[in-house]
Amino acid sequence: MNIIQVANISKSFKYQKSRVKALDNVSLYVKKGEIFGLLGPNGAGKTTLLNIMTGMLLQDEGEINIFGKPLSRETFEKMNYVSGDSRFHWVLSPKSILDFYGRVYAIEKNERSERIAKLMQFLGLERVAERRFSDLSTGERMRLVFAKSLLNYPKILLLDEPTLGLDPDIAVRLRKEIARINKKFKTTILLTSHYMHEVEQLADRIAFMHQGKIIDTGTVQKAKMKNVYDINLIVKVGGISKKDLLLKNGFKINKNVLSKSLKSEDDLNKAIHFLSKNKVKINDIEIKKPSLEDYFIKLAGDSK
Ligand SMILES: Nc1ncnc2c1ncn2[C@@H]1O[C@H](COP(=O)(O)OP(=O)(O)OP(=O)(O)O)[C@@H](O)[C@H]1O
Ligand SMILES: [Mg+2]
Incomplete structure:
Protein backbone atom coordinates (compact mmCIF):
# COMPACT_ATOMS: atom_id res chain seq x y z
CA MET A 1 0.00 0.00 0.00
CA ASN A 2 1.24 3.52 -0.83
CA ILE A 3 0.96 5.38 2.43
CA ILE A 4 2.19 8.63 0.84
CA GLN A 5 1.14 9.57 -2.68
CA VAL A 6 2.45 12.84 -4.07
CA ALA A 7 0.88 13.71 -7.43
CA ASN A 8 1.98 16.53 -9.75
CA ILE A 9 2.90 19.02 -7.04
CA SER A 10 4.12 22.43 -8.17
CA LYS A 11 5.02 25.40 -6.02
CA SER A 12 6.49 28.81 -6.87
CA PHE A 13 7.68 31.53 -4.53
CA LYS A 14 7.59 35.19 -5.36
CA TYR A 15 10.91 36.71 -4.51
CA GLN A 16 11.11 40.48 -4.96
CA LYS A 17 10.12 40.84 -8.61
CA SER A 18 11.09 37.37 -9.74
CA ARG A 19 9.55 33.93 -9.25
CA VAL A 20 11.31 30.83 -8.02
CA LYS A 21 9.81 27.53 -9.13
CA ALA A 22 10.69 25.43 -6.09
CA LEU A 23 8.66 22.37 -7.16
CA ASP A 24 7.82 21.52 -10.73
CA ASN A 25 5.31 18.71 -11.22
CA VAL A 26 6.70 16.41 -8.52
CA SER A 27 5.21 12.93 -8.12
CA LEU A 28 6.35 10.13 -5.84
CA TYR A 29 5.00 7.42 -3.60
CA VAL A 30 6.18 5.88 -0.35
CA LYS A 31 5.10 2.40 0.67
CA LYS A 32 4.02 1.38 4.15
CA GLY A 33 6.97 0.79 6.50
CA GLU A 34 9.49 2.02 3.97
CA ILE A 35 12.36 4.47 4.51
CA PHE A 36 12.43 6.73 1.47
CA GLY A 37 15.37 9.07 0.82
CA LEU A 38 14.92 12.39 -0.95
CA LEU A 39 18.24 13.56 -2.41
CA GLY A 40 19.32 16.57 -4.35
CA PRO A 41 21.62 19.58 -4.31
CA ASN A 42 20.91 22.71 -2.25
CA GLY A 43 17.75 24.46 -3.39
CA ALA A 44 16.38 21.37 -5.17
CA GLY A 45 13.02 21.68 -3.39
CA LYS A 46 13.22 18.95 -0.75
CA THR A 47 12.29 21.06 2.28
CA THR A 48 9.54 22.78 0.31
CA LEU A 49 7.96 19.40 -0.41
CA LEU A 50 8.14 18.36 3.26
CA ASN A 51 6.68 21.73 4.28
CA ILE A 52 3.71 21.14 1.99
CA MET A 53 3.24 17.67 3.47
CA THR A 54 3.13 19.07 7.02
CA GLY A 55 0.66 21.77 5.97
CA MET A 56 3.10 24.63 6.59
CA LEU A 57 2.91 25.62 2.92
CA LEU A 58 0.18 25.30 0.33
CA GLN A 59 0.99 23.92 -3.10
CA ASP A 60 -0.03 25.80 -6.25
CA GLU A 61 -0.97 22.61 -8.06
CA GLY A 62 -1.24 18.88 -7.45
CA GLU A 63 -2.40 16.69 -4.62
CA ILE A 64 -0.91 14.78 -1.72
CA ASN A 65 -2.72 11.78 -0.31
CA ILE A 66 -1.86 10.17 3.00
CA PHE A 67 -3.50 6.78 3.64
CA GLY A 68 -5.46 7.49 0.48
CA LYS A 69 -6.90 10.74 1.87
CA PRO A 70 -6.09 14.36 1.01
CA LEU A 71 -4.15 16.37 3.61
CA SER A 72 -6.37 17.32 6.52
CA ARG A 73 -6.30 17.54 10.29
CA GLU A 74 -6.86 13.79 10.36
CA THR A 75 -3.79 13.06 8.20
CA PHE A 76 -1.60 15.62 10.02
CA GLU A 77 -2.37 13.79 13.28
CA LYS A 78 -0.75 10.67 11.83
CA MET A 79 2.50 12.47 10.97
CA ASN A 80 5.35 14.22 12.66
CA TYR A 81 8.38 16.13 11.58
CA VAL A 82 12.04 16.39 12.57
CA SER A 83 14.33 19.05 11.22
CA GLY A 84 18.05 19.24 11.81
CA ASP A 85 17.56 22.85 12.90
CA SER A 86 14.52 22.47 15.20
CA ARG A 87 14.75 24.68 18.26
CA PHE A 88 12.70 25.02 21.46
CA LEU A 151 4.77 11.76 21.02
CA ASN A 152 1.70 11.40 18.83
CA TYR A 153 2.79 7.88 17.83
CA PRO A 154 3.05 8.95 14.17
CA LYS A 155 2.59 6.48 11.36
CA ILE A 156 4.74 8.72 9.16
CA LEU A 157 7.90 10.61 10.10
CA LEU A 158 9.30 13.34 7.88
CA LEU A 159 12.99 13.84 8.64
CA ASP A 160 14.65 16.90 7.11
CA GLU A 161 18.41 16.47 7.49
CA PRO A 162 18.06 14.94 10.95
CA THR A 163 21.79 14.58 11.59
CA LEU A 164 22.83 17.96 10.22
CA GLY A 165 25.98 19.23 11.87
CA LEU A 166 26.18 16.45 14.46
CA ASP A 167 29.41 14.79 15.56
CA PRO A 168 29.92 11.49 13.74
CA ASP A 169 29.39 9.43 16.91
CA ILE A 170 26.09 11.15 17.70
CA ALA A 171 25.00 10.90 14.05
CA VAL A 172 25.74 7.16 14.09
CA ARG A 173 23.61 6.74 17.21
CA LEU A 174 20.76 8.76 15.76
CA ARG A 175 20.83 6.71 12.56
CA LYS A 176 20.50 3.62 14.72
CA GLU A 177 17.53 5.28 16.46
CA ILE A 178 15.92 6.02 13.10
CA ALA A 179 16.31 2.40 12.02
CA ARG A 180 15.03 1.26 15.44
CA ILE A 181 11.97 3.56 15.25
CA ASN A 182 11.22 2.28 11.74
CA LYS A 183 11.45 -1.35 12.90
CA LYS A 184 9.85 -1.10 16.32
CA PHE A 185 6.91 1.17 15.50
CA LYS A 186 6.69 0.25 11.77
CA THR A 187 6.90 3.99 11.08
CA THR A 188 7.10 4.99 7.43
CA ILE A 189 9.93 7.50 7.00
CA LEU A 190 10.60 10.16 4.38
CA LEU A 191 14.14 11.43 4.86
CA THR A 192 16.24 14.15 3.28
CA SER A 193 19.96 14.16 3.81
CA HIS A 194 23.19 15.41 2.31
CA TYR A 195 25.07 12.53 3.90
CA MET A 196 25.07 9.84 1.26
CA HIS A 197 26.26 7.08 3.56
CA GLU A 198 23.30 7.91 5.83
CA VAL A 199 20.85 7.48 2.96
CA GLU A 200 22.66 4.37 1.77
CA GLN A 201 22.47 2.87 5.24
CA LEU A 202 18.83 3.74 5.90
CA ALA A 203 16.82 4.12 2.72
CA ASP A 204 15.02 1.40 0.77
CA ARG A 205 14.22 3.66 -2.18
CA ILE A 206 15.31 7.13 -3.19
CA ALA A 207 14.35 9.99 -5.48
CA PHE A 208 16.83 12.50 -6.81
CA MET A 209 15.57 16.08 -7.18
CA HIS A 210 17.07 18.88 -9.17
CA GLN A 211 15.62 22.37 -9.61
CA GLY A 212 12.22 21.28 -8.40
CA LYS A 213 11.97 18.16 -10.54
CA ILE A 214 12.46 14.49 -9.76
CA ILE A 215 15.02 13.31 -12.26
CA ASP A 216 15.53 9.77 -10.99
CA THR A 217 13.93 7.30 -8.59
CA GLY A 218 14.28 3.65 -7.62
CA THR A 219 15.85 1.35 -5.06
CA VAL A 220 19.25 2.51 -3.84
CA GLN A 221 20.93 -0.43 -5.54
CA LYS A 222 19.17 -0.08 -8.88
CA ALA A 223 19.51 3.70 -9.01
CA LYS A 224 23.24 3.38 -8.45
CA MET A 225 23.73 0.63 -10.99
CA LYS A 226 21.62 2.40 -13.60
CA ASN A 227 23.44 5.69 -13.39
CA VAL A 228 26.92 4.97 -12.20
CA TYR A 229 29.63 2.81 -13.63
CA ASP A 230 29.87 -0.92 -13.08
CA ILE A 231 31.14 -3.03 -10.23
CA ASN A 232 34.88 -3.51 -10.67
CA LEU A 233 36.44 -6.81 -9.68
CA ILE A 234 40.21 -6.78 -9.23
CA VAL A 235 41.98 -10.03 -8.40
CA LYS A 236 45.64 -10.58 -7.65
CA VAL A 237 46.51 -14.13 -8.67
CA GLY A 238 49.36 -16.54 -7.99
CA GLY A 239 49.97 -17.08 -11.70
CA ILE A 240 48.21 -17.01 -15.06
CA SER A 241 47.72 -20.41 -16.60
CA LYS A 242 44.54 -20.26 -18.71
CA LYS A 243 45.17 -16.89 -20.34
CA ASP A 244 42.96 -17.45 -23.40
CA LEU A 245 40.04 -18.72 -21.34
CA LEU A 246 40.30 -15.69 -19.01
CA LEU A 247 40.43 -13.25 -21.93
CA LYS A 248 37.51 -15.02 -23.58
CA ASN A 249 35.53 -14.54 -20.38
CA GLY A 250 36.07 -10.80 -20.32
CA PHE A 251 38.95 -10.56 -17.84
CA LYS A 252 41.68 -8.03 -18.50
CA ILE A 253 45.14 -9.25 -17.59
CA ASN A 254 47.94 -7.04 -16.36
CA LYS A 255 50.88 -9.08 -15.04
CA ASN A 256 49.41 -10.96 -12.06
CA VAL A 257 46.28 -8.84 -11.82
CA LEU A 258 42.96 -9.76 -13.38
CA SER A 259 40.17 -7.23 -13.64
CA LYS A 260 36.65 -7.28 -14.91
CA SER A 261 33.77 -4.78 -15.08
CA LEU A 262 30.44 -6.25 -14.07
CA LYS A 263 26.86 -5.09 -14.35
CA SER A 264 25.31 -6.73 -11.31
CA GLU A 265 25.89 -8.66 -8.09
CA ASP A 266 24.81 -11.73 -9.98
CA ASP A 267 27.55 -11.26 -12.59
CA LEU A 268 30.02 -10.71 -9.76
CA ASN A 269 29.09 -14.03 -8.17
CA LYS A 270 29.40 -15.74 -11.53
CA ALA A 271 32.88 -14.25 -12.13
CA ILE A 272 34.12 -15.38 -8.72
CA HIS A 273 32.62 -18.81 -9.26
CA PHE A 274 34.32 -19.00 -12.68
CA LEU A 275 37.73 -18.27 -11.11
CA SER A 276 37.32 -20.87 -8.40
CA LYS A 277 36.00 -23.48 -10.87
CA ASN A 278 39.09 -22.96 -13.00
CA LYS A 279 41.31 -23.25 -9.92
CA VAL A 280 42.83 -19.78 -10.30
CA LYS A 281 44.98 -19.16 -7.22
CA ILE A 282 43.63 -15.96 -5.65
CA ASN A 283 46.07 -13.99 -3.47
CA ASP A 284 43.96 -10.90 -3.00
CA ILE A 285 40.58 -9.69 -4.15
CA GLU A 286 39.08 -6.22 -4.32
CA ILE A 287 35.50 -5.38 -5.25
CA LYS A 288 34.80 -1.75 -6.05
CA LYS A 289 31.09 -0.99 -5.97
CA PRO A 290 29.60 2.35 -6.95
CA SER A 291 28.64 4.42 -3.93
CA LEU A 292 25.67 6.72 -3.51
CA GLU A 293 28.19 9.54 -3.44
CA ASP A 294 29.23 8.61 -7.00
CA TYR A 295 25.55 8.58 -7.91
CA PHE A 296 24.92 12.02 -6.41
CA ILE A 297 27.95 13.55 -8.14
CA LYS A 298 26.98 11.97 -11.47
CA LEU A 299 23.35 13.14 -11.36
CA ALA A 300 24.14 16.60 -9.96
CA GLY A 301 26.83 16.97 -12.66
CA ASP A 302 24.62 15.67 -15.49
CA SER A 303 21.74 17.96 -14.59
CA LYS A 304 24.01 21.03 -14.58
N1 LIG B 1 9.85 31.32 1.33
C1 LIG B 1 10.57 31.35 0.22
N2 LIG B 1 10.65 32.44 -0.55
C2 LIG B 1 11.36 32.45 -1.69
N3 LIG B 1 12.06 31.42 -2.15
C3 LIG B 1 12.04 30.28 -1.40
C4 LIG B 1 11.31 30.18 -0.19
N4 LIG B 1 11.47 28.93 0.33
C5 LIG B 1 12.28 28.28 -0.53
N5 LIG B 1 12.61 29.09 -1.58
C6 LIG B 1 13.45 28.72 -2.72
O1 LIG B 1 12.94 27.51 -3.26
C7 LIG B 1 13.99 26.64 -3.68
C8 LIG B 1 13.88 25.30 -3.00
O2 LIG B 1 14.20 25.48 -1.63
P1 LIG B 1 14.24 24.26 -0.58
O3 LIG B 1 14.49 24.83 0.76
O4 LIG B 1 13.01 23.46 -0.76
O5 LIG B 1 15.50 23.43 -1.11
P2 LIG B 1 16.20 22.15 -0.47
O6 LIG B 1 16.21 21.09 -1.50
O7 LIG B 1 15.58 21.83 0.84
O8 LIG B 1 17.68 22.69 -0.28
P3 LIG B 1 18.76 22.35 0.87
O9 LIG B 1 19.38 21.07 0.45
O10 LIG B 1 19.73 23.49 0.75
O11 LIG B 1 18.05 22.29 2.17
C9 LIG B 1 15.27 27.40 -3.41
O12 LIG B 1 15.69 28.05 -4.58
C10 LIG B 1 14.87 28.41 -2.33
O13 LIG B 1 15.68 29.56 -2.38
MG1 LIG C 1 16.29 21.77 2.79
Whole structure:
Protein backbone atom coordinates (compact mmCIF):
# COMPACT_ATOMS: atom_id res chain seq x y z
CA MET A 1 0.00 0.00 0.00
CA ASN A 2 1.24 3.52 -0.83
CA ILE A 3 0.96 5.38 2.43
CA ILE A 4 2.19 8.63 0.84
CA GLN A 5 1.14 9.57 -2.68
CA VAL A 6 2.45 12.84 -4.07
CA ALA A 7 0.88 13.71 -7.43
CA ASN A 8 1.98 16.53 -9.75
CA ILE A 9 2.90 19.02 -7.04
CA SER A 10 4.12 22.43 -8.17
CA LYS A 11 5.02 25.40 -6.02
CA SER A 12 6.49 28.81 -6.87
CA PHE A 13 7.68 31.53 -4.53
CA LYS A 14 7.59 35.19 -5.36
CA TYR A 15 10.91 36.71 -4.51
CA GLN A 16 11.11 40.48 -4.96
CA LYS A 17 10.12 40.84 -8.61
CA SER A 18 11.09 37.37 -9.74
CA ARG A 19 9.55 33.93 -9.25
CA VAL A 20 11.31 30.83 -8.02
CA LYS A 21 9.81 27.53 -9.13
CA ALA A 22 10.69 25.43 -6.09
CA LEU A 23 8.66 22.37 -7.16
CA ASP A 24 7.82 21.52 -10.73
CA ASN A 25 5.31 18.71 -11.22
CA VAL A 26 6.70 16.41 -8.52
CA SER A 27 5.21 12.93 -8.12
CA LEU A 28 6.35 10.13 -5.84
CA TYR A 29 5.00 7.42 -3.60
CA VAL A 30 6.18 5.88 -0.35
CA LYS A 31 5.10 2.40 0.67
CA LYS A 32 4.02 1.38 4.15
CA GLY A 33 6.97 0.79 6.50
CA GLU A 34 9.49 2.02 3.97
CA ILE A 35 12.36 4.47 4.51
CA PHE A 36 12.43 6.73 1.47
CA GLY A 37 15.37 9.07 0.82
CA LEU A 38 14.92 12.39 -0.95
CA LEU A 39 18.24 13.56 -2.41
CA GLY A 40 19.32 16.57 -4.35
CA PRO A 41 21.62 19.58 -4.31
CA ASN A 42 20.91 22.71 -2.25
CA GLY A 43 17.75 24.46 -3.39
CA ALA A 44 16.38 21.37 -5.17
CA GLY A 45 13.02 21.68 -3.39
CA LYS A 46 13.22 18.95 -0.75
CA THR A 47 12.29 21.06 2.28
CA THR A 48 9.54 22.78 0.31
CA LEU A 49 7.96 19.40 -0.41
CA LEU A 50 8.14 18.36 3.26
CA ASN A 51 6.68 21.73 4.28
CA ILE A 52 3.71 21.14 1.99
CA MET A 53 3.24 17.67 3.47
CA THR A 54 3.13 19.07 7.02
CA GLY A 55 0.66 21.77 5.97
CA MET A 56 3.10 24.63 6.59
CA LEU A 57 2.91 25.62 2.92
CA LEU A 58 0.18 25.30 0.33
CA GLN A 59 0.99 23.92 -3.10
CA ASP A 60 -0.03 25.80 -6.25
CA GLU A 61 -0.97 22.61 -8.06
CA GLY A 62 -1.24 18.88 -7.45
CA GLU A 63 -2.40 16.69 -4.62
CA ILE A 64 -0.91 14.78 -1.72
CA ASN A 65 -2.72 11.78 -0.31
CA ILE A 66 -1.86 10.17 3.00
CA PHE A 67 -3.50 6.78 3.64
CA GLY A 68 -5.46 7.49 0.48
CA LYS A 69 -6.90 10.74 1.87
CA PRO A 70 -6.09 14.36 1.01
CA LEU A 71 -4.15 16.37 3.61
CA SER A 72 -6.37 17.32 6.52
CA ARG A 73 -6.30 17.54 10.29
CA GLU A 74 -6.86 13.79 10.36
CA THR A 75 -3.79 13.06 8.20
CA PHE A 76 -1.60 15.62 10.02
CA GLU A 77 -2.37 13.79 13.28
CA LYS A 78 -0.75 10.67 11.83
CA MET A 79 2.50 12.47 10.97
CA ASN A 80 5.35 14.22 12.66
CA TYR A 81 8.38 16.13 11.58
CA VAL A 82 12.04 16.39 12.57
CA SER A 83 14.33 19.05 11.22
CA GLY A 84 18.05 19.24 11.81
CA ASP A 85 17.56 22.85 12.90
CA SER A 86 14.52 22.47 15.20
CA ARG A 87 14.75 24.68 18.26
CA PHE A 88 12.70 25.02 21.46
CA HIS A 89 12.42 27.78 24.02
CA TRP A 90 15.79 28.00 25.74
CA VAL A 91 14.50 28.15 29.30
CA LEU A 92 12.21 25.09 29.12
CA SER A 93 13.25 21.57 30.14
CA PRO A 94 12.82 18.47 27.96
CA LYS A 95 10.05 17.31 30.27
CA SER A 96 8.09 20.56 30.00
CA ILE A 97 8.72 20.80 26.25
CA LEU A 98 7.34 17.28 25.77
CA ASP A 99 4.42 18.06 28.05
CA PHE A 100 3.66 21.19 26.02
CA TYR A 101 3.61 19.22 22.76
CA GLY A 102 1.58 16.45 24.39
CA ARG A 103 -1.08 19.09 25.16
CA VAL A 104 -0.86 20.46 21.61
CA TYR A 105 -1.50 16.91 20.38
CA ALA A 106 -4.44 16.70 22.82
CA ILE A 107 -3.09 13.63 24.63
CA GLU A 108 -4.93 13.10 27.90
CA LYS A 109 -2.90 13.79 31.10
CA ASN A 110 -2.16 10.26 32.35
CA GLU A 111 -1.48 8.93 28.89
CA ARG A 112 0.73 11.97 28.24
CA SER A 113 2.92 11.36 31.32
CA GLU A 114 3.19 7.69 30.41
CA ARG A 115 4.26 8.40 26.82
CA ILE A 116 6.74 11.07 27.90
CA ALA A 117 8.34 8.70 30.42
CA LYS A 118 8.55 5.91 27.83
CA LEU A 119 10.05 8.13 25.15
CA MET A 120 12.56 9.71 27.51
CA GLN A 121 13.67 6.22 28.41
CA PHE A 122 13.70 5.08 24.78
CA LEU A 123 15.90 8.00 23.75
CA GLY A 124 18.04 8.17 26.89
CA LEU A 125 16.81 11.59 28.00
CA GLU A 126 15.95 10.80 31.63
CA ARG A 127 19.22 12.20 32.96
CA VAL A 128 18.54 15.62 31.43
CA ALA A 129 14.76 15.66 31.92
CA GLU A 130 14.81 18.80 34.10
CA ARG A 131 17.68 20.63 32.45
CA ARG A 132 17.16 23.84 30.46
CA PHE A 133 17.04 23.40 26.70
CA SER A 134 19.87 25.95 26.33
CA ASP A 135 22.12 23.75 28.50
CA LEU A 136 21.59 20.56 26.48
CA SER A 137 24.28 19.25 24.17
CA THR A 138 23.58 19.11 20.43
CA GLY A 139 23.02 15.36 20.61
CA GLU A 140 20.63 15.68 23.57
CA ARG A 141 18.70 18.39 21.71
CA MET A 142 18.32 16.17 18.67
CA ARG A 143 17.16 13.26 20.81
CA LEU A 144 14.60 15.61 22.35
CA VAL A 145 13.43 16.60 18.86
CA PHE A 146 12.99 12.89 18.09
CA ALA A 147 11.10 12.34 21.37
CA LYS A 148 8.75 15.21 20.46
CA SER A 149 8.27 13.74 17.00
CA LEU A 150 7.21 10.38 18.43
CA LEU A 151 4.77 11.76 21.02
CA ASN A 152 1.70 11.40 18.83
CA TYR A 153 2.79 7.88 17.83
CA PRO A 154 3.05 8.95 14.17
CA LYS A 155 2.59 6.48 11.36
CA ILE A 156 4.74 8.72 9.16
CA LEU A 157 7.90 10.61 10.10
CA LEU A 158 9.30 13.34 7.88
CA LEU A 159 12.99 13.84 8.64
CA ASP A 160 14.65 16.90 7.11
CA GLU A 161 18.41 16.47 7.49
CA PRO A 162 18.06 14.94 10.95
CA THR A 163 21.79 14.58 11.59
CA LEU A 164 22.83 17.96 10.22
CA GLY A 165 25.98 19.23 11.87
CA LEU A 166 26.18 16.45 14.46
CA ASP A 167 29.41 14.79 15.56
CA PRO A 168 29.92 11.49 13.74
CA ASP A 169 29.39 9.43 16.91
CA ILE A 170 26.09 11.15 17.70
CA ALA A 171 25.00 10.90 14.05
CA VAL A 172 25.74 7.16 14.09
CA ARG A 173 23.61 6.74 17.21
CA LEU A 174 20.76 8.76 15.76
CA ARG A 175 20.83 6.71 12.56
CA LYS A 176 20.50 3.62 14.72
CA GLU A 177 17.53 5.28 16.46
CA ILE A 178 15.92 6.02 13.10
CA ALA A 179 16.31 2.40 12.02
CA ARG A 180 15.03 1.26 15.44
CA ILE A 181 11.97 3.56 15.25
CA ASN A 182 11.22 2.28 11.74
CA LYS A 183 11.45 -1.35 12.90
CA LYS A 184 9.85 -1.10 16.32
CA PHE A 185 6.91 1.17 15.50
CA LYS A 186 6.69 0.25 11.77
CA THR A 187 6.90 3.99 11.08
CA THR A 188 7.10 4.99 7.43
CA ILE A 189 9.93 7.50 7.00
CA LEU A 190 10.60 10.16 4.38
CA LEU A 191 14.14 11.43 4.86
CA THR A 192 16.24 14.15 3.28
CA SER A 193 19.96 14.16 3.81
CA HIS A 194 23.19 15.41 2.31
CA TYR A 195 25.07 12.53 3.90
CA MET A 196 25.07 9.84 1.26
CA HIS A 197 26.26 7.08 3.56
CA GLU A 198 23.30 7.91 5.83
CA VAL A 199 20.85 7.48 2.96
CA GLU A 200 22.66 4.37 1.77
CA GLN A 201 22.47 2.87 5.24
CA LEU A 202 18.83 3.74 5.90
CA ALA A 203 16.82 4.12 2.72
CA ASP A 204 15.02 1.40 0.77
CA ARG A 205 14.22 3.66 -2.18
CA ILE A 206 15.31 7.13 -3.19
CA ALA A 207 14.35 9.99 -5.48
CA PHE A 208 16.83 12.50 -6.81
CA MET A 209 15.57 16.08 -7.18
CA HIS A 210 17.07 18.88 -9.17
CA GLN A 211 15.62 22.37 -9.61
CA GLY A 212 12.22 21.28 -8.40
CA LYS A 213 11.97 18.16 -10.54
CA ILE A 214 12.46 14.49 -9.76
CA ILE A 215 15.02 13.31 -12.26
CA ASP A 216 15.53 9.77 -10.99
CA THR A 217 13.93 7.30 -8.59
CA GLY A 218 14.28 3.65 -7.62
CA THR A 219 15.85 1.35 -5.06
CA VAL A 220 19.25 2.51 -3.84
CA GLN A 221 20.93 -0.43 -5.54
CA LYS A 222 19.17 -0.08 -8.88
CA ALA A 223 19.51 3.70 -9.01
CA LYS A 224 23.24 3.38 -8.45
CA MET A 225 23.73 0.63 -10.99
CA LYS A 226 21.62 2.40 -13.60
CA ASN A 227 23.44 5.69 -13.39
CA VAL A 228 26.92 4.97 -12.20
CA TYR A 229 29.63 2.81 -13.63
CA ASP A 230 29.87 -0.92 -13.08
CA ILE A 231 31.14 -3.03 -10.23
CA ASN A 232 34.88 -3.51 -10.67
CA LEU A 233 36.44 -6.81 -9.68
CA ILE A 234 40.21 -6.78 -9.23
CA VAL A 235 41.98 -10.03 -8.40
CA LYS A 236 45.64 -10.58 -7.65
CA VAL A 237 46.51 -14.13 -8.67
CA GLY A 238 49.36 -16.54 -7.99
CA GLY A 239 49.97 -17.08 -11.70
CA ILE A 240 48.21 -17.01 -15.06
CA SER A 241 47.72 -20.41 -16.60
CA LYS A 242 44.54 -20.26 -18.71
CA LYS A 243 45.17 -16.89 -20.34
CA ASP A 244 42.96 -17.45 -23.40
CA LEU A 245 40.04 -18.72 -21.34
CA LEU A 246 40.30 -15.69 -19.01
CA LEU A 247 40.43 -13.25 -21.93
CA LYS A 248 37.51 -15.02 -23.58
CA ASN A 249 35.53 -14.54 -20.38
CA GLY A 250 36.07 -10.80 -20.32
CA PHE A 251 38.95 -10.56 -17.84
CA LYS A 252 41.68 -8.03 -18.50
CA ILE A 253 45.14 -9.25 -17.59
CA ASN A 254 47.94 -7.04 -16.36
CA LYS A 255 50.88 -9.08 -15.04
CA ASN A 256 49.41 -10.96 -12.06
CA VAL A 257 46.28 -8.84 -11.82
CA LEU A 258 42.96 -9.76 -13.38
CA SER A 259 40.17 -7.23 -13.64
CA LYS A 260 36.65 -7.28 -14.91
CA SER A 261 33.77 -4.78 -15.08
CA LEU A 262 30.44 -6.25 -14.07
CA LYS A 263 26.86 -5.09 -14.35
CA SER A 264 25.31 -6.73 -11.31
CA GLU A 265 25.89 -8.66 -8.09
CA ASP A 266 24.81 -11.73 -9.98
CA ASP A 267 27.55 -11.26 -12.59
CA LEU A 268 30.02 -10.71 -9.76
CA ASN A 269 29.09 -14.03 -8.17
CA LYS A 270 29.40 -15.74 -11.53
CA ALA A 271 32.88 -14.25 -12.13
CA ILE A 272 34.12 -15.38 -8.72
CA HIS A 273 32.62 -18.81 -9.26
CA PHE A 274 34.32 -19.00 -12.68
CA LEU A 275 37.73 -18.27 -11.11
CA SER A 276 37.32 -20.87 -8.40
CA LYS A 277 36.00 -23.48 -10.87
CA ASN A 278 39.09 -22.96 -13.00
CA LYS A 279 41.31 -23.25 -9.92
CA VAL A 280 42.83 -19.78 -10.30
CA LYS A 281 44.98 -19.16 -7.22
CA ILE A 282 43.63 -15.96 -5.65
CA ASN A 283 46.07 -13.99 -3.47
CA ASP A 284 43.96 -10.90 -3.00
CA ILE A 285 40.58 -9.69 -4.15
CA GLU A 286 39.08 -6.22 -4.32
CA ILE A 287 35.50 -5.38 -5.25
CA LYS A 288 34.80 -1.75 -6.05
CA LYS A 289 31.09 -0.99 -5.97
CA PRO A 290 29.60 2.35 -6.95
CA SER A 291 28.64 4.42 -3.93
CA LEU A 292 25.67 6.72 -3.51
CA GLU A 293 28.19 9.54 -3.44
CA ASP A 294 29.23 8.61 -7.00
CA TYR A 295 25.55 8.58 -7.91
CA PHE A 296 24.92 12.02 -6.41
CA ILE A 297 27.95 13.55 -8.14
CA LYS A 298 26.98 11.97 -11.47
CA LEU A 299 23.35 13.14 -11.36
CA ALA A 300 24.14 16.60 -9.96
CA GLY A 301 26.83 16.97 -12.66
CA ASP A 302 24.62 15.67 -15.49
CA SER A 303 21.74 17.96 -14.59
CA LYS A 304 24.01 21.03 -14.58
N1 LIG B 1 9.85 31.32 1.33
C1 LIG B 1 10.57 31.35 0.22
N2 LIG B 1 10.65 32.44 -0.55
C2 LIG B 1 11.36 32.45 -1.69
N3 LIG B 1 12.06 31.42 -2.15
C3 LIG B 1 12.04 30.28 -1.40
C4 LIG B 1 11.31 30.18 -0.19
N4 LIG B 1 11.47 28.93 0.33
C5 LIG B 1 12.28 28.28 -0.53
N5 LIG B 1 12.61 29.09 -1.58
C6 LIG B 1 13.45 28.72 -2.72
O1 LIG B 1 12.94 27.51 -3.26
C7 LIG B 1 13.99 26.64 -3.68
C8 LIG B 1 13.88 25.30 -3.00
O2 LIG B 1 14.20 25.48 -1.63
P1 LIG B 1 14.24 24.26 -0.58
O3 LIG B 1 14.49 24.83 0.76
O4 LIG B 1 13.01 23.46 -0.76
O5 LIG B 1 15.50 23.43 -1.11
P2 LIG B 1 16.20 22.15 -0.47
O6 LIG B 1 16.21 21.09 -1.50
O7 LIG B 1 15.58 21.83 0.84
O8 LIG B 1 17.68 22.69 -0.28
P3 LIG B 1 18.76 22.35 0.87
O9 LIG B 1 19.38 21.07 0.45
O10 LIG B 1 19.73 23.49 0.75
O11 LIG B 1 18.05 22.29 2.17
C9 LIG B 1 15.27 27.40 -3.41
O12 LIG B 1 15.69 28.05 -4.58
C10 LIG B 1 14.87 28.41 -2.33
O13 LIG B 1 15.68 29.56 -2.38
MG1 LIG C 1 16.29 21.77 2.79
